[in-house]
Amino acid sequence: MRTSRLRTVHPVLWAGWAALATGAVLCVIGWYGVSGERYAERQLPYLASCTVPGAALIIAGAVLLAHGRDTIAALRVEELYGLLVATEPADAEAPGRATAPIAVSGDLLMVPGGTLWHRADCPLVSGKVEAVPVDAKLAASGELGPCPICEPAEETD
Structure with a gap:
């Protein structure tokens, strides 16, 4: 918007x-x-x-x-x-209305030189050609953290 x-x-x-x-x-x-x-x-x-x-x-x-x-x-x-x-629409207070998650993909990506890992359909990395799959060594070493927008689960590595 x-x-x-x-x-x-x-x-x-x-x-x-x-x-x-x-x-x-x-x-x-x-x-x-x-x-x-x-x-x-x-x-x-x-x-x-x-x-x-x-x-x-x-x-x-x-x-x-x-x-x-x-x-x-x-x-x-x-x-x-x-x-x-802002992930929730303005009328999110309406009862019985569920909001969809921002990203649901299981594939994890990172931007070289970045400090976060993201789901593949996260708005911060979707469509970026420089995004590469997460290196397991970087994720295990703690140099990368989960994206606060798409909130990838750590156990999906």
Whole structure:
């Protein structure tokens, strides 16, 4: 089941871009004011009123952009995890209704370099050409664990 949602830009990202733009404008104004003055004492007001706050806004904008992207990424990971582990339909509370298991195959597969073994019809490995049958030595050594999605029984080795 795919969820359709509008791609919206997080408000923190808007604030970050606005702070970056405002900081850049202030730095340009400060540079222009400083460049027109010959004496240092006449340049200080431009530095204090434009260049320093502009630099601070640029730094704040960069921090907001980095934080906003991390927040969006974390929300997407949580949404994908919710979709991955949601095995029951929304109306599963109806009495007398049985839910079918996700995978029932007795064949066990693994992905090279992975840490889990799966049933052959598990949604995580079905259709993947790199999935290979489970090596009995790896399973016996404890390097591989059962998939939490399809829950293959250990005695099916």
